[in-house]
Amino acid sequence: MNAKELLQGTPFKEFRPGQENVVTSILNGRDTLAVLPTGSGKTLCYQLPAGILPGLTIVVSPLVSLMDDQVTQLKMNGFQKAAALHGNKQPEEKKRIWQQLSQLKLLYVSPEMLAVDKIKQRLQKLTVSLLVVDEAHCISQWGHEFRPDYKSLGEVREELGNPVLLALTATASELVRTDIASSLRLHHPLIEAHSVNRENIFIAIERMNEPTSRQQHLLKLVAASAKPCIIYTGTRRDAEVWSSLYKGPSAFYHGGMNAEDRNSIQGQFLYNEIDVLFATSAFGMGINKPDVRTVVHGYMPASVEQYVQEIGRAGRDGNRAIAHAVVADRDMMLPWHFVEMEIPGTDWMRNVLLPAAEANKDLTQVVEDAAFAEHTASLLISRFNENNREKTGQEIVEALIQQFDKRRQERAEQIRQITTLCNSTSCYRKQILSYFEEVPYSAEENCCSNCHANPHIESLPPRQRSVDNWQELLKNKLHIGAG
Amino acid sequence: MLKGLLLHVISKLQKSRSASGAVHILKGKRSAQTIQDIELFQLNQWAGAARCWKGKDLAALAEQLYNEKMITGDNRRSAVTDKGYHLLKQTAWMNELYFQGREYEWTGFAEVFWRKLNLTVQAAGSLASTNRGFLPVYAEADERDAVRSIIKRAGSRRVNRLIYEKLDQELRQLPDKSALIFVSRLAGNQSQGKTVKQLAGSMPEEEVYLRWRSVIHQLMSTEWPEEFLPLISHVKQQSALTNSAVKTRALVMNGKSKDEIAAERGLKSSTVEDHLVELAMFDSAFPAARYIPSEKLKELTVILQDAGQQASLKDIKETAGDKGSYFDIRLAGALMKNRKEGKL
Incomplete structure (x- = not known):
């Protein structure tokens, strides 16, 4: 069966650039490293082979909060035999997934889960035809979000009986690619690399000297921008405050909301019930919304990678879209604040964590109290679990401190790079391309705010205003009397 | 949020409990003291009303009431001030609500029912349109199964018509606002529900929340067509015990001690104690003698009777001194209550 035939029976009419080559390569049993930009449909690259290959396809993904979204998206598109297994699942739910395992075609797991022997042993009993490593740049310490648990995936692959391997990432320099290939022990892989460049997105960056007037400026900018529009705010508080100040229907979204409310807001945005969304970077990776016309960054992003990934949520339908960033000098404080949340300080490690570990205290609580980012917390705890009993607490802590120091330097470099980009007076597109070691060039028209004037982009027509009569509303919800 | 409700419950506690006693009632804490307070001060209506809230947030709300001088008092007894009563006057709408906390919130039944009902409406609405795929609302696996079985058995068209008729009929009898x-x-269909926060505009978030939950309670109290029995089946299946207590019960019946149960289930000793108190209160087959020597039980029962119902656990512990731990006293209290209701 060739790749094209597989598309029948799915909602997808044709392949996007890169997809067909990747699918064909996997079906031919060849290891594949696919560097495809955000929004180019990476999921389809493994969804199609998973459907027809014997046994199970395992997808390793570092973003636990995203896995459930991805399963939901697959099911919405008619792929039912998928599930996600990660630490945040209820025990009952986990049990259920284990029971149904032999009927599943696709299983998302977190790298931490794959480090557990018991789980590996159960997976070994199954036929695993394809191992997918999503966000594969996490494997390389040269990548922008190094995750130590990814390092052992090459070994895991062998333990699973050497299935075909697909490594996926949106951005990877030459150095990172080499690293991925050797870490995952890829055999003569097909490397399918596509540019991070999204020519349909106009890149506009504004610098503000006066950060106090930024809020007003942003709200005006959003009001005048093409909808649907996502505004990335630096903090949860800004998401709430800006949304409440915006004149017109809008909503906010951040990781501090409960699951039901997050699901609700996400759905309202997907169905165009609201077309302006103020969100933290927690939003918008799992669910595919093709018609976003504007992405606004209300602050300086943490890295060029993050910036490119987030503006990539605009214009996935290929139509014209625009990315605005409004930055001020003191914005540099914010990424540094995130660095502090992500990377525990040496003092804390030595004076809080180590004594707690040596006193056999509940580390989950200690780590939770320090309010680090999700993956930092799980890294700290997993380092102290049984796998490391042969090391002393002090050894574990000192090793982590070294690792964290290095990470801090990398982050400093990333912040320097994004600052340079934001302050630049030459073509932004060119600079982004050369940052990712691609051939730099400017678009002939509608390139960026250093090359051309901002283009006019049409909004999607808004959906009808909501009804305030409950009988009418109930009929709408149940699609009654609509013909 | 829920400020008015917390204040209301504090006022009902008649200056004999602290603000955190009120928080425990709203949070649905399964302790002998809280369960006793609910009966004593006739707070069944609001018991467990804030079960889905974070305890931390509720405690902060109580703190806020102190700071705003809505209540005064110490960590034993709180009283509503004149300023507080002034605010309470604005929450008269609460009395008109059909809110059944002890029955539907304390037990967690309302939340499960809501998730199943919401998914049913979403599925039935979406399947009726040409655009059949949808982003499902959150529901646990067995809840999704229940909804799937409803649609499979009756067919999506029939479900769509029946659920419309049922909701239309019930909602007509309620205030339009609710x-x-x-x-x-x-x-x-092609539509997500609005969040409570989004709906709070012309009325406070607290009112939106309580009105919404009241409608759920109202719907749960009506007869449902046979096709929809899986929506309410969980209400009948469960006893008054929490799920976790049911698991502990199995070990109790196998003759396990408190420590053995804690080890086997990987729970904290205090959690197992909560379960044992719960069993002592609701389960007539509870083998009390294994967990409290009969001599000790007798002594504590006398102390409890002398102290009267208004006494707090802390007061009783002071009187009892070395004669019993907090756990012993709670267990004795629970057993007393169980006997009084004729279950033992």
Whole structure:
């Protein structure tokens, strides 16, 4: 069966650039490293082979909060035999997934889960035809979000009986690619690399000297921008405050909301019930919304990678879209604040964590109290679990401190790079391309705010205003009397 | 949020409990003291009303009431001030609500029912349109199964018509305000429910929340067509015990001690104690003698009777001194209550 035939029976009419080559390569049993930009449909690259290959396809993904979204998206598109297994699942739910395992075609797991022997042993009993490593740049310490648990995936692959391997990432320099290939022990892989460049997105960056007037400026900018529009705010508080100040229907979204409310807001945005969304970077990776016309960054992003990934949520339908960033000098404080949340300080490690570990205290609580980012917390705890009993607490802590120091330097470099980009007076597109070691060039028209004037982009027509009569509303919800 | 409700419950506690006693009632804490307070001060209506809230947030709310001088008092007894009563006057709407906390919130039944109902409406609405795929609202695996079975058995068209008729009929009997809030919360065809925060505009968030929950309670108290029995089946299946207590019960019946149960289930000793107290209160087959020597039970029962119902656990512990731990006293109290209701 060739790749094209597989598309029948799915909602997808044709392949996007890169997809067909990747699918064909996997079906031919060849290891594949696919560097495809955000929004180019990476999921389809493994969804199609998973459907027809014997046994199970395992997808390793570092973003636990995203896995459930991805399963939901697959099911919405008619792929039912998928599930996600990660630490945040209820025990009952986990049990259920284990029971149904032999009927599943696709299983998302977190790298931490794959480090557990018991789980590996159960997976070994199954036929695993394809191992997918999503966000594969996490494997390389040269990548922008190094995750130590990814390092052992090459070994895991062998333990699973050497299935075909697909490594996926949106951005990877030459150095990172080499690293991925050797870490995952890829055999003569097909490397399918596509540019991070999204020519349909106009890149506009504004610098503000006066950060106090930024809020007003942003709200005006959003009001005048093409909808649907996502505004990335630096903090949860800004998401709430800006949304409440915006004149017109809008909503906010951040990781501090409960699951039901997050699901609700996400759905309202997907169905165009609201077309302006103020969100933290927690939003918008799992669910595919093709018609976003504007992405606004209300602050300086943490890295060029993050910036490119987030503006990539605009214009996935290929139509014209625009990315605005409004930055001020003191914005540099914010990424540094995130660095502090992500990377525990040496003092804390030595004076809080180590004594707690040596006193056999509940580390989950200690780590939770320090309010680090999700993956930092799980890294700290997993380092102290049984796998490391042969090391002393002090050894574990000192090793982590070294690792964290290095990470801090990398982050400093990333912040320097994004600052340079934001302050630049030459073509932004060119600079982004050369940052990712691609051939730099400017678009002939509608390139960026250093090359051309901002283009006019049409909004999607808004959906009808909501009804305030409950009988009418109930009929709408149940699609009654609509013909 | 829930400020008015917390204040209301504090006022009902008649200056004999602290603000955190009120928080425990709203949070639905399964302790002998809280369960006793609910009966004593006739707070069944609001018991467990804030079960889905974070305890931390509720405690902060109580703190805020102190700071705003809505209540005064110490960590034993709180009283509502004149300023507080002034605010309470504005929450008269609460009395008109059909809110059944002890029955539907304390037990967690309302939340499960809501998730199943919401998913049913969303699925039935989406399947009726040409655009059949949808982003499902959150529901646990067995809840999804229940909804799937409803649609499979009756067919999506029939489910669509029946659920419309049922909701239309029930909502007609309610204030338009409440009906609109409830329907706006529902997901449907190409439409997601609005969050409580989004609906709070012309009325406070607290009112939106309580009106919405009241409609859920109202719907749960009515007869449902046979096709929809899986929506309410969980209400009948469960006893008064929490799920976790049911698991502990199995070990109790196998003759396990408190420590053995804690080890086997990987629970904290205090959690197992909560379960044992719960069993002592509701389960007539509870083998009390294994967990409290009969001599000790006798002594504590006398102390409890002398202290009277208004006494707090702390007061009783002071009187009892070395004669019993907090756990012993709670267990004795629970057993007393169980006997009084004729279950033992």
